[in-house]
Amino acid sequence: MRESGAGFLLAGLVLVSLICIVLETTTRLLEPVRSALGSLVTPIVMVAETPYLLGGALGELLSSRSDLLEENAELRERLLELSQISQQYLALRTENAQLRELLGSRAQLPAQVLIAELIGVVPTPVTHQVIIDKGRNAGVSNGQAVIDAEGLFGQVVEVDEFSSRVLLITDADHAVPVQINRNGVRSIAGGTGQLDRLELENVPVTADIREGDLVETSGLGGRFPRGYPVGVVDSVRIEPTAPFAAVSVRPSARLDRSRHVLLVFSNTTQAQAAAADAAAAQEPASDASQSQGPTSDAAAAEAPAGSGDGEPTP
Amino acid sequence: MNPTNGGWLILLTLALAMVLCVVHLPETWPQWLGWLRPAWVPLVVFYWVMELPHRMGLIAAWCVGAFLDVLQADPLGTNGLLLAGITYVAWRFYERLRMYSLLQQAGVLFLLVLASETLRMVVQHVSADRGLGWGPLGPALISMLVWPLVALVLGRLRDRIYVG
Numbered sequence: 513m514r515e516s517g518a519g520f521l522l523a524g525l526v527l528v529s530l531i532c533i534v535l536e537t538t539t540r541l542l543e544p545v546r547s548a549l550g551s552l553v554t555p556i557v558m559v560a561e562t563p564y565l566l567g568g569a570l571g572e573l574l575s576s577r578s579d580l581l582e583e584n585a586e587l588r589e590r591l592l593e594l595s596q597i598s599q600q601y602l603a604l605r606t607e608n609a610q611l612r613e614l615l616g617s618r619a620q621l622p623a624q625v626l627i628a629e630l631i632g633v634v635p636t637p638v639t640h641q642v643i644i645d646k647g648r649n650a651g652v653s654n655g656q657a658v659i660d661a662e663g664l665f666g667q668v669v670e671v672d673e674f675s676s677r678v679l680l681i682t683d684a685d686h687a688v689p690v691q692i693n694r695n696g697v698r699s700i701a702g703g704t705g706q707l708d709r710l711e712l713e714n715v716p717v718t719a720d721i722r723e724g725d726l727v728e729t730s731g732l733g734g735r736f737p738r739g740y741p742v743g744v745v746d747s748v749r750i751e752p753t754a755p756f757a758a759v760s761v762r763p764s765a766r767l768d769r770s771r772h773v774l775l776v777f778s779n780t781t782q783a784q785a786a787a788a789d790a791a792a793a794q795e796p797a798s799d800a801s802q803s804q805g806p807t808s809d810a811a812a813a814e815a816p817a818g819s820g821d822g823e824p825t826p
Numbered sequence: 827m828n829p830t831n832g833g834w835l836i837l838l839t840l841a842l843a844m845v846l847c848v849v850h851l852p853e854t855w856p857q858w859l860g861w862l863r864p865a866w867v868p869l870v871v872f873y874w875v876m877e878l879p880h881r882m883g884l885i886a887a888w889c890v891g892a893f894l895d896v897l898q899a900d901p902l903g904t905n906g907l908l909l910a911g912i913t914y915v916a917w918r919f920y921e922r923l924r925m926y927s928l929l930q931q932a933g934v935l936f937l938l939v940l941a942s943e944t945l946r947m948v949v950q951h952v953s954a955d956r957g958l959g960w961g962p963l964g965p966a967l968i969s970m971l972v973w974p975l976v977a978l979v980l981g982r983l984r985d986r987i988y989v990g
Contacts, residue, residue, distance in 0.1 A: 518917060521884050525910045529888070532903030537953040542902050549896040556841065556897065560848040633850045634899045637860035638956055641899050677899065685954055705956075 550672035557632035624777040640680035647674045657776045663741040663764030689733045693726035712759035832989030843870040861964040864972045865939045875916040876923050887913040908942035932973040940966035
Protein backbone atom coordinates (compact mmCIF):
# COMPACT_ATOMS: atom_id res chain seq x y z
CA MET A 513 0.00 0.00 0.00
CA ARG A 514 1.56 3.28 -1.10
CA GLU A 515 0.99 6.28 1.10
CA SER A 516 -1.14 8.36 -1.25
CA GLY A 517 -3.03 5.23 -2.29
CA ALA A 518 -3.93 4.54 1.32
CA GLY A 519 -5.13 8.11 1.72
CA PHE A 520 -7.42 7.74 -1.27
CA LEU A 521 -8.64 4.38 -0.01
CA LEU A 522 -9.39 5.89 3.39
CA ALA A 523 -11.29 8.76 1.77
CA GLY A 524 -13.24 6.26 -0.31
CA LEU A 525 -14.12 4.12 2.69
CA VAL A 526 -15.19 7.19 4.67
CA LEU A 527 -17.45 8.16 1.79
CA VAL A 528 -18.91 4.64 1.55
CA SER A 529 -19.47 4.61 5.34
CA LEU A 530 -21.26 7.94 5.27
CA ILE A 531 -23.46 6.83 2.38
CA CYS A 532 -24.28 3.62 4.26
CA ILE A 533 -25.15 5.54 7.43
CA VAL A 534 -27.42 7.92 5.55
CA LEU A 535 -29.09 5.02 3.69
CA GLU A 536 -29.55 3.12 6.94
CA THR A 537 -31.14 5.97 8.80
CA THR A 538 -33.40 7.22 6.05
CA THR A 539 -34.37 4.15 4.02
CA ARG A 540 -34.75 0.40 4.44
CA LEU A 541 -32.58 -0.46 1.42
CA LEU A 542 -29.80 -2.07 3.43
CA GLU A 543 -32.08 -4.32 5.47
CA PRO A 544 -31.23 -7.51 3.51
CA VAL A 545 -27.51 -6.84 4.00
CA ARG A 546 -28.03 -6.31 7.68
CA SER A 547 -30.09 -9.43 7.99
CA ALA A 548 -27.44 -11.52 6.17
CA LEU A 549 -24.68 -10.16 8.41
CA GLY A 550 -26.92 -10.79 11.40
CA SER A 551 -27.19 -14.48 10.55
CA LEU A 552 -23.39 -14.61 10.32
CA VAL A 553 -22.77 -13.05 13.73
CA THR A 554 -25.39 -15.10 15.58
CA PRO A 555 -22.71 -17.67 16.63
CA ILE A 556 -20.71 -14.89 18.26
CA VAL A 557 -23.75 -13.83 20.26
CA MET A 558 -24.39 -17.45 21.25
CA VAL A 559 -20.80 -17.89 22.46
CA ALA A 560 -21.07 -14.71 24.51
CA GLU A 561 -24.28 -16.01 26.06
CA THR A 562 -22.97 -19.48 27.00
CA PRO A 563 -22.03 -18.56 30.58
CA TYR A 564 -25.67 -17.78 31.28
CA LEU A 565 -27.01 -20.81 29.41
CA LEU A 566 -24.52 -23.08 31.20
CA GLY A 567 -25.28 -21.42 34.51
CA GLY A 568 -28.99 -22.02 34.02
CA ALA A 569 -28.45 -25.66 33.04
CA LEU A 570 -26.10 -26.23 35.98
CA GLY A 571 -28.57 -24.61 38.35
CA GLU A 572 -31.31 -26.95 37.13
CA LEU A 573 -29.00 -29.93 37.49
CA LEU A 574 -27.99 -29.07 41.03
CA SER A 575 -31.29 -27.85 42.41
CA SER A 576 -32.32 -29.84 45.43
CA ARG A 577 -35.42 -31.99 45.82
CA SER A 578 -36.99 -29.72 48.42
CA ASP A 579 -36.51 -26.69 46.16
CA LEU A 580 -38.20 -28.53 43.33
CA LEU A 581 -41.08 -29.61 45.53
CA GLU A 582 -41.53 -26.07 46.73
CA GLU A 583 -41.49 -24.73 43.18
CA ASN A 584 -43.91 -27.43 42.13
CA ALA A 585 -46.36 -26.49 44.88
CA GLU A 586 -46.06 -22.84 43.93
CA LEU A 587 -46.74 -23.57 40.26
CA ARG A 588 -49.71 -25.76 41.16
CA GLU A 589 -51.21 -22.91 43.15
CA ARG A 590 -50.62 -20.51 40.30
CA LEU A 591 -52.18 -22.92 37.81
CA LEU A 592 -55.29 -23.21 39.94
CA GLU A 593 -55.56 -19.47 40.20
CA LEU A 594 -55.15 -19.00 36.45
CA SER A 595 -57.57 -21.75 35.48
CA GLN A 596 -60.20 -20.13 37.69
CA ILE A 597 -59.63 -16.86 35.83
CA SER A 598 -59.77 -18.58 32.45
CA GLN A 599 -63.11 -20.21 33.32
CA GLN A 600 -64.55 -16.76 33.74
CA TYR A 601 -62.71 -15.62 30.65
CA LEU A 602 -64.65 -17.99 28.42
CA ALA A 603 -67.98 -16.69 29.66
CA LEU A 604 -66.82 -13.09 29.46
CA ARG A 605 -65.51 -13.58 25.94
CA THR A 606 -68.82 -14.87 24.62
CA GLU A 607 -70.65 -12.10 26.40
CA ASN A 608 -68.23 -9.55 24.99
CA ALA A 609 -68.72 -10.91 21.47
CA GLN A 610 -72.50 -10.70 21.86
CA LEU A 611 -72.31 -7.15 23.16
CA ARG A 612 -70.03 -6.12 20.34
CA GLU A 613 -72.45 -7.64 17.90
CA LEU A 614 -75.28 -5.65 19.46
CA LEU A 615 -73.19 -2.49 19.14
CA GLY A 616 -72.49 -3.32 15.53
CA SER A 617 -68.73 -3.19 15.95
CA ARG A 618 -66.30 -5.65 14.54
CA ALA A 619 -65.39 -8.68 16.63
CA GLN A 620 -61.88 -8.75 18.07
CA LEU A 621 -59.49 -11.00 16.28
CA PRO A 622 -57.84 -13.85 18.10
CA ALA A 623 -54.12 -13.47 18.74
CA GLN A 624 -51.66 -16.30 18.42
CA VAL A 625 -48.42 -16.39 20.32
CA LEU A 626 -45.10 -18.10 19.94
CA ILE A 627 -42.68 -18.60 22.81
CA ALA A 628 -39.14 -17.38 22.20
CA GLU A 629 -36.06 -17.38 24.36
CA LEU A 630 -33.54 -14.61 24.79
CA ILE A 631 -30.15 -15.51 23.36
CA GLY A 632 -28.39 -12.20 23.64
CA VAL A 633 -28.45 -8.61 24.71
CA VAL A 634 -27.05 -5.68 22.78
CA PRO A 635 -24.64 -4.42 25.40
CA THR A 636 -24.43 -0.73 24.59
CA PRO A 637 -26.04 1.33 27.33
CA VAL A 638 -27.85 3.67 24.94
CA THR A 639 -29.65 1.02 22.86
CA HIS A 640 -32.10 -1.34 24.49
CA GLN A 641 -32.24 -4.33 22.17
CA VAL A 642 -32.28 -8.05 22.77
CA ILE A 643 -31.84 -11.00 20.43
CA ILE A 644 -34.31 -13.90 20.51
CA ASP A 645 -34.01 -17.41 19.10
CA LYS A 646 -36.86 -17.29 16.58
CA GLY A 647 -36.31 -15.88 13.12
CA ARG A 648 -37.67 -16.05 9.62
CA ASN A 649 -37.78 -19.85 9.93
CA ALA A 650 -40.51 -19.50 12.58
CA GLY A 651 -42.49 -16.92 10.64
CA VAL A 652 -41.41 -13.89 12.63
CA SER A 653 -41.95 -10.63 10.81
CA ASN A 654 -40.74 -7.09 11.22
CA GLY A 655 -42.79 -4.90 13.54
CA GLN A 656 -44.32 -7.77 15.47
CA ALA A 657 -45.24 -7.09 19.09
CA VAL A 658 -43.37 -8.96 21.85
CA ILE A 659 -44.75 -9.47 25.35
CA ASP A 660 -43.57 -11.29 28.44
CA ALA A 661 -45.56 -12.76 31.30
CA GLU A 662 -46.16 -9.34 32.85
CA GLY A 663 -46.72 -6.95 29.97
CA LEU A 664 -45.57 -5.41 26.72
CA PHE A 665 -41.89 -6.05 26.07
CA GLY A 666 -41.07 -4.47 22.72
CA GLN A 667 -41.26 -5.03 19.00
CA VAL A 668 -39.25 -6.91 16.39
CA VAL A 669 -37.02 -4.58 14.41
CA GLU A 670 -34.83 -7.01 12.49
CA VAL A 671 -35.44 -10.57 11.35
CA ASP A 672 -32.55 -12.91 10.54
CA GLU A 673 -32.78 -16.52 9.47
CA PHE A 674 -32.71 -18.11 12.94
CA SER A 675 -32.87 -15.13 15.28
CA SER A 676 -34.37 -11.70 15.45
CA ARG A 677 -33.82 -8.48 17.30
CA VAL A 678 -36.35 -6.90 19.60
CA LEU A 679 -36.36 -3.19 20.45
CA LEU A 680 -37.48 -2.75 24.06
CA ILE A 681 -40.21 -0.25 24.89
CA THR A 682 -37.74 1.72 27.02
CA ASP A 683 -35.33 2.46 24.16
CA ALA A 684 -35.13 6.18 23.55
CA ASP A 685 -36.22 5.59 19.94
CA HIS A 686 -39.35 3.69 20.87
CA ALA A 687 -42.89 4.89 21.42
CA VAL A 688 -46.16 3.02 21.83
CA PRO A 689 -49.75 4.31 21.63
CA VAL A 690 -51.42 3.67 24.98
CA GLN A 691 -54.57 4.38 26.94
CA ILE A 692 -55.34 4.55 30.63
CA ASN A 693 -57.19 1.41 31.61
CA ARG A 694 -59.45 3.26 34.09
CA ASN A 695 -60.95 5.83 31.74
CA GLY A 696 -59.51 5.36 28.27
CA VAL A 697 -57.48 8.58 28.15
CA ARG A 698 -55.14 8.14 25.20
CA SER A 699 -51.49 9.06 25.04
CA ILE A 700 -48.16 7.88 23.72
CA ALA A 701 -45.62 6.18 25.99
CA GLY A 702 -42.11 7.02 24.86
CA GLY A 703 -38.96 5.28 26.00
CA THR A 704 -36.47 7.25 28.04
CA GLY A 705 -33.33 5.17 27.70
CA GLN A 706 -33.71 4.02 31.32
CA LEU A 707 -34.87 0.46 31.82
CA ASP A 708 -37.34 1.31 34.59
CA ARG A 709 -39.10 4.35 33.20
CA LEU A 710 -41.37 5.36 30.33
CA GLU A 711 -42.82 8.81 29.79
CA LEU A 712 -46.27 9.75 28.56
CA GLU A 713 -45.87 12.39 25.92
CA ASN A 714 -47.94 15.55 25.45
CA VAL A 715 -50.36 14.93 28.29
CA PRO A 716 -52.48 18.02 28.93
CA VAL A 717 -52.35 19.33 32.49
CA THR A 718 -56.07 18.71 32.84
CA ALA A 719 -55.97 15.04 31.79
CA ASP A 720 -57.40 12.63 34.35
CA ILE A 721 -54.33 10.53 35.07
CA ARG A 722 -53.42 9.53 38.60
CA GLU A 723 -50.66 7.63 40.29
CA GLY A 724 -51.28 3.89 40.19
CA ASP A 725 -53.29 3.93 36.95
CA LEU A 726 -52.73 0.96 34.66
CA VAL A 727 -51.48 1.93 31.21
CA GLU A 728 -52.31 -0.48 28.39
CA THR A 729 -51.79 -0.57 24.62
CA SER A 730 -54.56 1.21 22.76
CA GLY A 731 -54.10 -0.60 19.48
CA LEU A 732 -54.09 2.68 17.56
CA GLY A 733 -51.52 2.75 14.81
CA GLY A 734 -52.10 -0.91 14.18
CA ARG A 735 -48.70 -2.13 15.30
CA PHE A 736 -49.49 -3.35 18.81
CA PRO A 737 -52.61 -5.36 19.59
CA ARG A 738 -55.03 -3.71 21.98
CA GLY A 739 -55.21 -4.32 25.71
CA TYR A 740 -51.76 -5.50 26.77
CA PRO A 741 -50.50 -3.88 29.96
CA VAL A 742 -47.59 -1.50 29.41
CA GLY A 743 -46.98 -0.18 32.90
CA VAL A 744 -48.27 1.58 35.98
CA VAL A 745 -48.24 5.34 36.42
CA ASP A 746 -45.43 6.13 38.79
CA SER A 747 -45.72 9.85 39.28
CA VAL A 748 -47.63 12.75 37.82
CA ARG A 749 -45.86 16.08 38.05
CA ILE A 750 -47.70 19.21 37.09
CA GLU A 751 -45.70 22.39 36.92
CA PRO A 752 -47.71 25.58 36.54
CA THR A 753 -45.40 26.93 33.85
CA ALA A 754 -45.08 23.76 31.77
CA PRO A 755 -47.61 23.20 28.97
CA PHE A 756 -47.78 19.45 29.59
CA ALA A 757 -47.86 17.22 32.66
CA ALA A 758 -44.81 15.04 33.22
CA VAL A 759 -46.17 11.54 33.69
CA SER A 760 -43.69 8.76 34.30
CA VAL A 761 -44.67 5.11 33.96
CA ARG A 762 -42.96 2.05 35.40
CA PRO A 763 -43.00 -0.77 32.81
CA SER A 764 -44.86 -3.93 33.84
CA ALA A 765 -42.69 -6.25 31.76
CA ARG A 766 -39.53 -7.42 33.46
CA LEU A 767 -37.35 -5.93 30.77
CA ASP A 768 -34.01 -6.83 32.32
CA ARG A 769 -34.99 -10.19 33.82
CA SER A 770 -37.27 -12.08 31.46
CA ARG A 771 -35.58 -14.87 29.56
CA HIS A 772 -38.75 -16.10 27.88
CA VAL A 773 -40.92 -13.82 25.80
CA LEU A 774 -43.97 -14.27 23.59
CA LEU A 775 -44.22 -13.14 19.99
CA VAL A 776 -47.74 -12.00 19.22
CA PHE A 777 -49.15 -12.78 15.80
CA SER A 778 -52.02 -10.36 15.70
CA ASN A 779 -52.43 -10.54 11.92
CA THR A 780 -54.50 -7.38 11.84
CA THR A 781 -53.67 -6.43 8.30
CA GLN A 782 -53.70 -9.98 7.04
CA ALA A 783 -56.91 -10.70 8.87
CA GLN A 784 -58.50 -7.53 7.53
CA ALA A 785 -57.60 -8.64 4.02
CA ALA A 786 -58.99 -12.05 4.78
CA ALA A 787 -62.16 -10.49 6.14
CA ALA A 788 -62.54 -8.46 2.95
CA ASP A 789 -62.10 -11.63 0.92
CA ALA A 790 -64.69 -13.35 3.04
CA ALA A 791 -67.10 -10.51 2.55
CA ALA A 792 -66.76 -11.00 -1.17
CA ALA A 793 -67.10 -14.77 -1.00
CA GLN A 794 -69.74 -14.76 1.77
CA GLU A 795 -67.68 -17.18 3.80
CA PRO A 796 -66.39 -17.01 7.33
CA ALA A 797 -62.79 -15.83 7.28
CA SER A 798 -61.66 -17.64 10.39
CA ASP A 799 -59.92 -20.35 8.35
CA ALA A 800 -57.97 -17.84 6.33
CA SER A 801 -56.88 -15.83 9.32
CA GLN A 802 -55.73 -18.90 11.17
CA SER A 803 -53.73 -20.46 8.37
CA GLN A 804 -51.21 -17.62 8.50
CA GLY A 805 -50.04 -18.23 12.02
CA PRO A 806 -46.69 -19.60 13.17
CA THR A 807 -45.62 -23.12 12.40
CA SER A 808 -47.27 -25.47 14.81
CA ASP A 809 -44.13 -27.40 15.86
CA ALA A 810 -43.16 -24.73 18.36
CA ALA A 811 -45.30 -23.94 21.35
CA ALA A 812 -47.85 -22.05 19.33
CA ALA A 813 -50.66 -21.58 21.73
CA GLU A 814 -53.75 -20.43 20.02
CA ALA A 815 -56.38 -18.40 21.70
CA PRO A 816 -59.67 -20.21 21.40
CA ALA A 817 -61.33 -19.04 18.23
CA GLY A 818 -65.03 -18.35 18.22
CA SER A 819 -67.24 -18.76 15.23
CA GLY A 820 -67.79 -15.03 14.81
CA ASP A 821 -64.12 -14.10 14.93
CA GLY A 822 -62.80 -12.32 11.89
CA GLU A 823 -66.19 -11.92 10.31
CA PRO A 824 -67.03 -8.51 8.99
CA THR A 825 -70.03 -6.84 10.47
CA PRO A 826 -73.05 -6.52 8.24
CA MET B 827 -5.99 -11.59 5.09
CA ASN B 828 -5.61 -15.23 4.05
CA PRO B 829 -6.07 -17.86 6.74
CA THR B 830 -2.82 -19.63 5.90
CA ASN B 831 0.47 -18.56 7.41
CA GLY B 832 -1.04 -17.90 10.81
CA GLY B 833 -3.80 -15.66 9.52
CA TRP B 834 -6.29 -17.81 11.40
CA LEU B 835 -4.85 -16.42 14.63
CA ILE B 836 -5.76 -12.90 13.49
CA LEU B 837 -9.29 -14.04 12.68
CA LEU B 838 -9.58 -15.91 15.98
CA THR B 839 -8.45 -12.96 18.08
CA LEU B 840 -10.84 -10.67 16.21
CA ALA B 841 -13.72 -13.10 16.81
CA LEU B 842 -12.77 -13.28 20.48
CA ALA B 843 -12.73 -9.49 20.70
CA MET B 844 -16.24 -9.44 19.19
CA VAL B 845 -17.43 -11.96 21.76
CA LEU B 846 -16.03 -9.72 24.50
CA CYS B 847 -17.97 -6.87 22.89
CA VAL B 848 -21.33 -8.59 23.34
CA VAL B 849 -20.76 -10.41 26.63
CA HIS B 850 -23.10 -8.79 29.08
CA LEU B 851 -22.89 -8.58 32.83
CA PRO B 852 -25.38 -10.25 35.15
CA GLU B 853 -28.58 -8.21 35.40
CA THR B 854 -28.09 -7.59 39.10
CA TRP B 855 -24.90 -5.61 38.57
CA PRO B 856 -25.20 -1.83 38.38
CA GLN B 857 -26.09 -0.55 34.94
CA TRP B 858 -23.45 2.18 34.77
CA LEU B 859 -20.77 -0.52 34.41
CA GLY B 860 -22.01 -0.70 30.81
CA TRP B 861 -20.28 2.62 30.16
CA LEU B 862 -16.92 1.12 31.13
CA ARG B 863 -16.54 -1.46 28.36
CA PRO B 864 -13.13 -1.41 26.68
CA ALA B 865 -13.15 -1.01 22.89
CA TRP B 866 -11.83 -4.55 22.40
CA VAL B 867 -12.08 -4.74 18.63
CA PRO B 868 -10.29 -1.42 17.93
CA LEU B 869 -7.52 -2.50 20.34
CA VAL B 870 -7.00 -5.84 18.58
CA VAL B 871 -7.19 -4.27 15.12
CA PHE B 872 -4.70 -1.61 16.19
CA TYR B 873 -2.30 -4.29 17.44
CA TRP B 874 -2.37 -6.34 14.24
CA VAL B 875 -2.05 -3.32 11.95
CA MET B 876 0.87 -1.97 13.94
CA GLU B 877 2.71 -5.29 14.09
CA LEU B 878 1.77 -6.73 10.69
CA PRO B 879 0.78 -3.83 8.45
CA HIS B 880 0.98 -6.05 5.37
CA ARG B 881 -1.59 -8.52 6.72
CA MET B 882 -4.33 -6.22 7.92
CA GLY B 883 -5.46 -3.30 5.81
CA LEU B 884 -8.16 -0.69 5.57
CA ILE B 885 -10.68 -2.83 3.72
CA ALA B 886 -10.34 -5.72 6.18
CA ALA B 887 -10.82 -3.31 9.06
CA TRP B 888 -13.91 -1.85 7.40
CA CYS B 889 -15.40 -5.33 6.98
CA VAL B 890 -14.76 -6.08 10.67
CA GLY B 891 -16.59 -2.84 11.38
CA ALA B 892 -19.64 -4.03 9.42
CA PHE B 893 -19.90 -7.09 11.69
CA LEU B 894 -19.55 -4.85 14.71
CA ASP B 895 -22.36 -2.63 13.42
CA VAL B 896 -24.74 -5.57 13.44
CA LEU B 897 -23.56 -6.77 16.86
CA GLN B 898 -23.95 -3.38 18.49
CA ALA B 899 -27.03 -2.27 16.53
CA ASP B 900 -25.34 0.81 15.07
CA PRO B 901 -26.22 2.11 11.60
CA LEU B 902 -24.24 0.11 9.02
CA GLY B 903 -20.96 1.84 8.26
CA THR B 904 -20.47 3.51 11.63
CA ASN B 905 -17.88 1.12 13.01
CA GLY B 906 -16.31 0.69 9.57
CA LEU B 907 -15.70 4.43 9.52
CA LEU B 908 -14.17 4.42 13.01
CA LEU B 909 -12.02 1.33 12.46
CA ALA B 910 -10.78 2.60 9.09
CA GLY B 911 -9.67 5.80 10.81
CA ILE B 912 -7.82 3.92 13.56
CA THR B 913 -6.28 1.55 11.01
CA TYR B 914 -5.05 4.44 8.90
CA VAL B 915 -3.29 6.06 11.87
CA ALA B 916 -1.76 2.74 12.96
CA TRP B 917 -0.67 1.92 9.41
CA ARG B 918 0.75 5.37 8.68
CA PHE B 919 2.87 5.53 11.84
CA TYR B 920 3.52 1.84 12.56
CA GLU B 921 7.31 2.20 12.59
CA ARG B 922 7.14 4.96 15.14
CA LEU B 923 4.42 3.29 17.21
CA ARG B 924 6.43 0.07 17.53
CA MET B 925 9.28 2.05 19.09
CA TYR B 926 7.00 3.51 21.74
CA SER B 927 6.74 1.97 25.19
CA LEU B 928 3.48 0.29 26.17
CA LEU B 929 2.50 3.36 28.18
CA GLN B 930 3.04 5.70 25.25
CA GLN B 931 1.03 3.38 23.02
CA ALA B 932 -1.70 3.40 25.66
CA GLY B 933 -1.70 7.19 25.49
CA VAL B 934 -2.09 7.12 21.71
CA LEU B 935 -4.93 4.61 22.07
CA PHE B 936 -6.65 6.84 24.61
CA LEU B 937 -6.77 9.61 22.04
CA LEU B 938 -7.82 7.29 19.19
CA VAL B 939 -10.61 5.62 21.16
CA LEU B 940 -11.77 8.95 22.54
CA ALA B 941 -11.92 10.39 19.01
CA SER B 942 -13.72 7.36 17.59
CA GLU B 943 -16.24 7.11 20.43
CA THR B 944 -16.93 10.82 20.12
CA LEU B 945 -17.52 10.35 16.40
CA ARG B 946 -19.86 7.44 17.18
CA MET B 947 -21.77 9.65 19.59
CA VAL B 948 -22.10 12.33 16.92
CA VAL B 949 -23.34 9.77 14.39
CA GLN B 950 -25.92 8.50 16.89
CA HIS B 951 -26.87 12.07 17.73
CA VAL B 952 -27.55 12.83 14.09
CA SER B 953 -29.09 9.52 13.06
CA ALA B 954 -31.05 8.52 16.16
CA ASP B 955 -31.50 11.76 18.06
CA ARG B 956 -29.44 10.66 21.05
CA GLY B 957 -28.00 13.22 23.43
CA LEU B 958 -24.38 14.28 23.62
CA GLY B 959 -22.45 13.72 26.83
CA TRP B 960 -19.32 12.52 28.55
CA GLY B 961 -19.95 8.90 27.56
CA PRO B 962 -16.88 8.49 25.28
CA LEU B 963 -14.49 9.14 28.17
CA GLY B 964 -15.31 5.81 29.84
CA PRO B 965 -14.33 3.45 27.01
CA ALA B 966 -11.28 5.62 26.21
CA LEU B 967 -9.93 5.44 29.78
CA ILE B 968 -10.62 1.72 30.17
CA SER B 969 -9.13 0.94 26.76
CA MET B 970 -5.99 2.78 27.78
CA LEU B 971 -5.79 0.72 30.97
CA VAL B 972 -6.29 -2.68 29.30
CA TRP B 973 -4.00 -1.99 26.33
CA PRO B 974 -0.82 -3.31 28.04
CA LEU B 975 -2.68 -6.53 28.85
CA VAL B 976 -3.96 -6.94 25.28
CA ALA B 977 -0.55 -6.22 23.79
CA LEU B 978 1.20 -8.66 26.14
CA VAL B 979 -1.30 -11.48 25.55
CA LEU B 980 -1.24 -11.06 21.78
CA GLY B 981 2.58 -10.84 21.88
CA ARG B 982 2.77 -14.09 23.82
CA LEU B 983 0.45 -15.76 21.34
CA ARG B 984 2.68 -14.62 18.49
CA ASP B 985 5.73 -16.07 20.26
CA ARG B 986 4.03 -19.46 20.26
CA ILE B 987 2.37 -19.32 16.85
CA TYR B 988 4.08 -17.87 13.83
CA VAL B 989 2.07 -15.23 12.02
CA GLY B 990 3.83 -13.93 8.93
